[in-house]
Amino acid sequence: MGIKVNLEKCVGCTLCVKACAMDAITMADKKAVIDTAKCNLCAACIEACKKFQAITITKDTSSKIDVNDYKNVAVFIEQHEGKIAGVSYEMLGEGRKLADQLGEKLVAVLLGSNMGDAANDLVKYGADKVVYCDSPELVKFRDDTYCALVCEFVNSDKPAILLAGATAVGRSFIPKVAARVWGGLTADCTGLDIDKERKLLLGTRPAFGGNLMATIIAPHHRPQIATVRHKVMKAATRDDSRTGEVEIKKVDASKIVERTKILDFVKEIESTVNIAEADIIVSGGRGMGKAENFELIRDLALALGGAVGASRAAVDNGWIPYSHQVGQTGKTVCPKLYIACGISGSVQHMAGMQSSDFIIAINKDPAADIFQIANLGLVGDALQILPELTKAFKERNK
Amino acid sequence: MNIVVCIKQVPGTTQVKINPDTGTLIRDGVEAVVNPFDEYAIEEAVRIKEKNGGTVKVITMGPPQAEAALRTAISMGADEGYLISDRAFAGSDTWATSYTLTAGIKTLGKVDLIICGKQAIDGDTAQVGPGVAEMLNIPFVAWVRKVAELNETSIKVERMMEEGYDVVEMPLPALITVVKEINEPRMASLKGKMKAKSANIVKLDTTNMEVDHELIGLKGSPTQVLRSFVPERKSSGEKISGETAELAQKAASVIQNLGIVK
Incomplete structure (x- = not known):
């Protein structure tokens, strides 16, 4: 388990030493030696050693779930004061593509109140199914409540993939969802793709302030969760001929133990355009x-x-x-x-x-x-x- | 008030550059530093202690040399340092890291408030703070730019959102992640440096922490890096100089041709 150097294949070229950001590789007897205490398994050395293929990472897992029990691509739809966030249309556009590649359905999850028309509209933007949780307690984003409902959805619908915008909201509660359901979460992706053979989500994201890109997978855990950066994916376009199912869940959100209390919201951006969503x-x-x-x-x-x-x-x-x-x-x-x-x-x-x-x-x-x-x-x-x-x-x- | 600050040692950001010719990382004189966002967390904890009394414990998970980060935190005013280090934790992703940090925090006795930086500048995931809150089952607010009120039983904070800020209240114990705007971290004093030098760092590992061996390290980590690579650099484009009007005209026509101005 872990990272290994195949000494027969290693030619001592030191390319991996240069590629390592953690300073974890040294040379001994003209062979690469990896200090596993320093190594963060970023796989940069594997890329550097593509020619010789002397370094491999093998992964053992404690996950006991059957990944085949999980199906479909789910998208968390973010709304503010009843208006659907721009990034959610981008998630629908991208989610549709991923679902088509897998031959599975696209499910939109909307939490809000009095948003029946908006829920129906999500079908026009590509969702095969909309799960709409309707309750006055869901108008404002609150960590505990949103986390509880999305976890409930994950446990009942068992999506293989769950996408959300990498927004202040998404990056706040989605990690809690991943922590609770032991899902594999990749934050702030700028690229998504499917490994068709293994039916895996490939999430590509920048690290080291954009100096390095990493493609992350979660082979043995479900759902495969990704938060996705604004403006990278193409927004879905409306098609009124599309049909789908809308499931309205009357939720008694007051039963959910919510420990945070929103006292006020103070608008601060001077122009009306939010810089994260601006073109x-x-x-x-x-x-x-x-x-x-x-x-x-x-x-x-x-x-x-x-x-x-x-x-x-x-x-x-x-x-x-x-x-x-x-x-x-x-x-x-x-x-x-x-x-x-x-x-x-x-x-x-x-x-x-x-x-x-x-x-x-x-x-x-x-x-x-x-x-x-x-x-x-x-x-x-x-x-x-x-x-x-x-x-x-x-x-x-x- | 018992405050815990979770920190991470990271490579100094400006040193992590890519050699455009070879596509490899340049590590000349790479220095390990305390993640800059964590400095705001340390500073906020020390300010709260100075005002309300109590102790500030800093905890980190990493290789043995991460001890240096804990000493830096102590030099800034933290009281105690805890280093979680064990080869069994190697290969932890954010899930397994959250799990292990949670186990470490559970050894610290009564905790009222946990403060983390909003994210680490090497991974940029912003996942460990919320992960720890979830695993400890305590309330959580991200992106805190101000602690507005704090008493024995509750905390009121300002949370930065895209278009402004929320004022959020929650009971203690709780966890917050802080943004840069919250304060200006102090420089370590000479006295602080002396204290840091001689401070006893408590070592935590699988022998003195309660962990499920199935949930740590690689085995407990849902995610795995398939590939890392240096992004293609945008080739630098056209650079022109000239009269103001000329430059403005050129820019206007280029913008026009992008076809994005409505």
Whole structure:
């Protein structure tokens, strides 16, 4: 059990030593030796040793479940104040694809109140079956209640796969679901696929701030659970000809022991667009100089219908609230267009936005690191260029 | 107030870079550090202790050298350090780690509040905090940006959501995971460093923790890494300089052609 080096196959090339992020591999007598106390089984060495195939990881498991008892792809549908979150349509789109690959059904799980029409609509967006738990206690997200109901669904419906958005809500209670049902959870995936032969979910996710990608499987546990990053998957499109079954569960959620109490919600994002869900983000950094200059960022964001982001430097200077911060200690975003203004491009900032589809960087310093990942780099003063750019779109909008 | 902080030792983030030519990790001078998010957790625990009295115990699971992370926490004001280390735990994923940490926390006596960083910067999973809360069967709030009120029996916190924050109250004992906005971690004082140097670190392993051997290490871990690889770098695109109007025009036409502006 565990990781092993086949000494006959190992040629002593040291590629694995270089690939190891944990510093766990050393050479002895020209053969790789793995320190299992340091090794975190990330499999980077296996990739490095593809040519010689001298390193293998074997896995033993205590799981006693029969994975064949589990079927179908389930999607947790997130709603806020009765409105279904954008990321949930992306989950339906992706879930549909996975279900088709497996030849299984797509099941949408909705928790809310007075959302009958929305529940029916989920069928039009690709669900074969909708499980709708209706109770006034479900309007607001609360950890214990949501966890209890989703676990109940898992135990009764036995889905092979469960998907949820990697949102504040999803990443809060889904790990509790996985902990309770001993499911295999992969967080914050940017890619999902199916190993058809083994009927396994392949969840690919960034680690080390996006410097390394890992594909994770859960061969012996069910459900295979994944939280999925916003804006990576294609949203399902509505098709009114689709039919399916809607199961309304009258839940007495007051019977669930809920230990957290929501006293208040304070809206803080200044524009109406949430940066995690935005298609376009205009972001400002130290180069914006002062708080007032952030108006230029807001103006362009408004003209483009986008959201406002910021680097850590801008937030630390108090120019804009922390909720707008993009980067390793802020939010990870992947919009279709990211415009970085006066942002030099620290490793931490880039970790939070480098998977954006298209990046435009505006910076006075031609040697700024941000240009390395920009699709279009403008060497110039953001304070001058931004108003011009805003004007171009304002005129167009007229 | 008995506070426990769960921490993780991670490679210093800025050092983990990829050599674009060879596609391998550059580890020059990689230094193991306390996960940055955990520093906010330690700081918050120490602040609560300073205000309300009590003790701060830090606990980590990792290789023997993770002891250094515990000493760093003590230098910042924590009182006691507990190191869970055993080869039997090797290969733990977030589920098995949550399970093992839970077993470790159960050896610490009465606990009122557990604080974790929102996630570790190496794995970025944010799963162990909620996992521990679930396994201890205590209430949990993620993404805490402020502890608004705290007394012997309950805690009121602000939870960061995408579009603002929730004010959430729950009874103790409870677990919170904290975000960067919660505080500014202090630098260790000289006195703190001295204390950390001589502090006794309690070692926990399968001999003095109650664990089900079926649920630890690789056997207890549902997930497995199939493959890790260096992502394809976006080739750096066009970089242009010139007059402001020219640059703005170029950007406008590029944005236009993306076809995403409504």
